[in-house]
Amino acid sequence: MEKLTNALAARFASPTRSTRLTVVLGRWLGLSFTICFLTGLFSHGLQEPPSWMFFPTSPVWIYQLTQGIHVTTGIAAIPLLLAKLWSVYPELLKWPPVKSAAHGLERASIALFIASSLLQLTTGLINTYKWYPWPFPFRQTHYWLAWVIWGSLLLHIAVKLPLIIEHWRARSGTGAGAGSPAPVTDDGGAPPEPGRWSRRAFLAAVGVTTGAVVLTTAGQSFSWLDPFNLFAPRKMGTGPQSVPVNRTAADAKVADLAGAKDWTLTVSHQDTHRSLSLAELQALPQYEHELPIACVEGWSQTATWRGVRIRDLVALVGAPPSSSLRVTSLEPEGAYRTMDMHATYAQDERTLVALELNGQTLDLDHGYPARIIAPGRPGVLQTKWLHTVEVL
Known part of the structure; x- marks a missing residue:
């Protein structure tokens, strides 16, 4: 042998x-x-x-x-x-x-x-x-x-x-x-x-x-x-509003909930609760930033996002600026239905509850009526189809 x-x-x-x-x-x-x-x-x-x-x-x-x-x-x-x-x-x-x-x-x-x-x-x-x-x-x-x-x-x-x-x-x-x-x-x-x-x-x-x-x-x-880029699964500039999408509204089973006329975003801190309609969110001061959406699978795309600063919503319910948050999506299930946000992101002026993408109202697949966008975070933590924001 x-x-x-x-x-x-x-x-x-x-x-x-x-x-x-x-x-x-x-x-x-x-x-x-x-x-x-x-x-x-x-x-x-x-x-x-x-x-x-x-x-x-x-x-x-x-x-x-x-x-x-x-x-x-x-x-x-x-x-x-x-x-x-x-x-x-x-x-x-x-x-x-x-x-x-x-x-x-x-x-x-x-x-x-x-x-x-x-x-x-x-x-x-x-x-x-x-x-x-x-x-x-x-x-x-x-x-x-x-x-x-x-x-x-x-x-x-x-x-x-x-x-x-x-x-x-x-x-x-x-x-x-x-x-x-x-x-x-x-x-x-x-x-x-x-x-x-x-x-x-x-x-x-x-x-x-x-x-x-x-x-x-x-x-x-x-x-x-x-x-x-010939063989990668994602290409920049493609998808709704020229930004790729990983998880669609149909995949997440939220199309009906996100499109409902009575949708509101509930922001809460202890005994204080504020439910804001889309019109009320749009009436708040709006801010615009160029931020990338970067996913764990490797693809990314820089885009222009416009919406309400998350720190303004924290102040709206009387919470301290150094608060951490728990954000919940309309998704009925999924590993990232609930997301915790460290105070570092909540305090940053570039962290938005985004209502617009590249000058247009958010597409349903990008999280309409509202989503989170924050600097330096994985895409799976940029929660779409917002339902609640709880101050921890």
Whole structure:
């Protein structure tokens, strides 16, 4: 068995499979996973804030930037991970599978990292299309898988650190599975056999592929790349009032309630309650701001919103300016039917109960008759089809 598996490993030896190449790909992949992990923690913190969480409202595009980077680096990690697997998989065929405790730890860290990374990237990509063909909750699973990936990545780096240091800047080496030093080419690998790629050509192909998938999808997050957006599920400037929509009024089952003539927004604080009709809201001082709507799936769109400042409604019921709020939608069900708003947002003059979008009355799918729009928040927390605002 050992001779057979080692012969197979030698059969797959190639300049595109070497320790040096794996280290180079690992640097790129490690960077993309690190950025993805940190920006993902920020997004999760905004949605489920710990007690120490800081809520930035300036610049207004902070979440638009971080979540755009999160999704873009996640997409970039897909070809990088596949390339890294290509560079190392002959090593997985060697026998015996576990030679020592340290080798077993190395194998376990690799298996955990590969399995969790493939699941994370696959489900994350599918999530950008708002498709959930699995029975588990995506957001919680995505969050905890990120910690598994990060932990297994650190363990793998610790186990492989001597090799990483040796080949970090190396310009010479042998192909994977080689038993003795081979002649070296200008790109640091064994000369490719006729018809085989050199390591430099392979790295160039990986770089071009990664750049291509980023270039053709990042336009949903960054306006200067919008002309190249060919494959992302959302495109800027589309949808009602030139702004994309994730959840329509029909999906939320609110069309009849939101369109009712007797709709009112109830604002309450302790024993004080004010029910404001749409006409009464329109009679209050109106403010206009350019703010992005940025969704966790990665797409975003900056638009002009006009409406009543939320802090004016808080003052209307005699609540202190430093109050936190609980906002409820007309939606009969859903994870984001109720939303808590930290005082940082409630105090910000740019946080609006929006009544207009891009100079027009809100479209029903954008939250008519009234919705929340605040700087630096995920789109799922910009509650549509408002019903109540409670001062906590």
